[in-house]
Amino acid sequence: MQSIIAADGVTKTYANGFQALKGVDLHIRPGEIFALLGPNGAGKTTLISIICGIVNATSGTVLADGHDISRDYRAARSTIGLVPQELSTDLWETVWSTVKFSRGLFGKAPNPAHLEKVLRSLSLWDKKDTKIMALSGGMKRRVMIAKALSHEPRILFLDEPTAGVDVELRRDMWEMVRGLRASGVTIILTTHYIEEAEEMADRIGVIRGGEIILVEDKAVLMRKLGKKRLSLQLQQPLTALPADLADNGVTLSEDGETLTYTFDAQGEDTGIAGLLRRLEAGGIDIKDMQTHQSSLEEIFVELVGGRA
Numbered sequence: 001m002q003s004i005i006a007a008d009g010v011t012k013t014y015a016n017g018f019q020a021l022k023g024v025d026l027h028i029r030p031g032e033i034f035a036l037l038g039p040n041g042a043g044k045t046t047l048i049s050i051i052c053g054i055v056n057a058t059s060g061t062v063l064a065d066g067h068d069i070s071r072d073y074r075a076a077r078s079t080i081g082l083v084p085q086e087l088s089t090d091l092w093e094t095v096w097s098t099v100k101f102s103r104g105l106f107g108k109a110p111n112p113a114h115l116e117k118v119l120r121s122l123s124l125w126d127k128k129d130t131k132i133m134a135l136s137g138g139m140k141r142r143v144m145i146a147k148a149l150s151h152e153p154r155i156l157f158l159d160e161p162t163a164g165v166d167v168e169l170r171r172d173m174w175e176m177v178r179g180l181r182a183s184g185v186t187i188i189l190t191t192h193y194i195e196e197a198e199e200m201a202d203r204i205g206v207i208r209g210g211e212i213i214l215v216e217d218k219a220v221l222m223r224k225l226g227k228k229r230l231s232l233q234l235q236q237p238l239t240a241l242p243a244d245l246a247d248n249g250v251t252l253s254e255d256g257e258t259l260t261y262t263f264d265a266q267g268e269d270t271g272i273a274g275l276l277r278r279l280e281a282g283g284i285d286i287k288d289m290q291t292h293q294s295s296l297e298e299i300f301v302e303l304v305g306g307r308a
């Protein structure tokens with residue numbers, strides 16, 4: 001399958017000598033939702049800015065829908081919509097003139113019907129004649145999305161689209177992003193809300209210290225790196241953990257009422273059957289039990305090892 005974005009060997013050293021990207025290879029599949037995760041300063045915005053032609057790479061190549069972003073800048077840029085992390089727009093303009101102007105920047109013929117559709121889908125239609133400065137923070141973010149969609153891009157970058165956005169609007173945005181994907185748009189988003197990636201993404205990339213440390217299907221990632229934990233609530237508390245259980249990696253809670261067993265859900269033998277037999281043989285009765293699957297968040301924290 002051909003990649004809609006192909007970044008190879010991308011490095012970036014800023015003017016002050018800081019190397020923000022250390023040879024990034026990233027290939028995005030047409031029609032996917034790709035979530036790029038990484039701690040503050042990892043290089044997410046730098047990478048997106050390079051792909052969108054806002055920042056020049058120090059070395060490496062990037063193709064957007066087959067167009068080289070430096071040799072064939074205009075064609076590459078017109079396939080891409082960018083919702084930047086920082087709001088950047090003229091606060092004195094109205095919503096309507098802002099999106100109309102954005103479309104014009106890409107040399108596209110006026111298309112009021114398209115702009116109306118975009119504004120309606122973002123619940124901004126009734127604000128179309130309002131000046132940006134008179135909008136709430138969340139509405140301003142939606143205007144940034146409307147701007148990015150004004151020229152009908154095939155690829156949409158969302159850099160922290162839901163930072164500072166209320167829960168309801170976040171849900172609406174997820175819906176909108178899914179709708180866009182259904183219409184054939186490829187979406188790359190960065191987020192610090194890992195539940196957002198867990199909910200939305202087909203694939204996950206993790207960047208740390210200017211290097212991509214992992215790219216994986218979300219489902220595979222969660223299966224491969226996710227651990228499962230079995231908690232057993234006991235009928236009678238134990239005063240001490242029997243040695244044969246301790247040998248098998250079982251732990252006992254402070255209060256003696258809960259046994260916890262961590263296992264690999266992928267493994268041939270999870271060990272649960274053996275554990276239950278041992279409890280039975282030891283006369284330990286169980287009142288209740290739950291299993292817990294680690295979330296993407298737990299996997300991420302383990303991968304990134306706290307703050308970079």
Ligand SMILES: Nc1ncnc2c1ncn2[C@@H]1O[C@H](COP(=O)(O)OP(=O)(O)OP(=O)(O)O)[C@@H](O)[C@H]1O
Pocket residue numbers: 014015016018020038039040041042043044045046047085
């Ligand atoms: N114009 C610049 N000049 C020098 N260094 C820069 C510049 N822009 C970014 N950097 C540095 O490059 C590194 C990566 O920054 P970048 O904005 O790409 O991170 P990020 O992953 O988007 O972080 P965040 O999650 O905080 O948005 C940081 O150490 C940052 O200080």
Ligand SMILES: [Mg+2]
Pocket residue numbers: 044045046085159
């Ligand atoms: Mg950033």
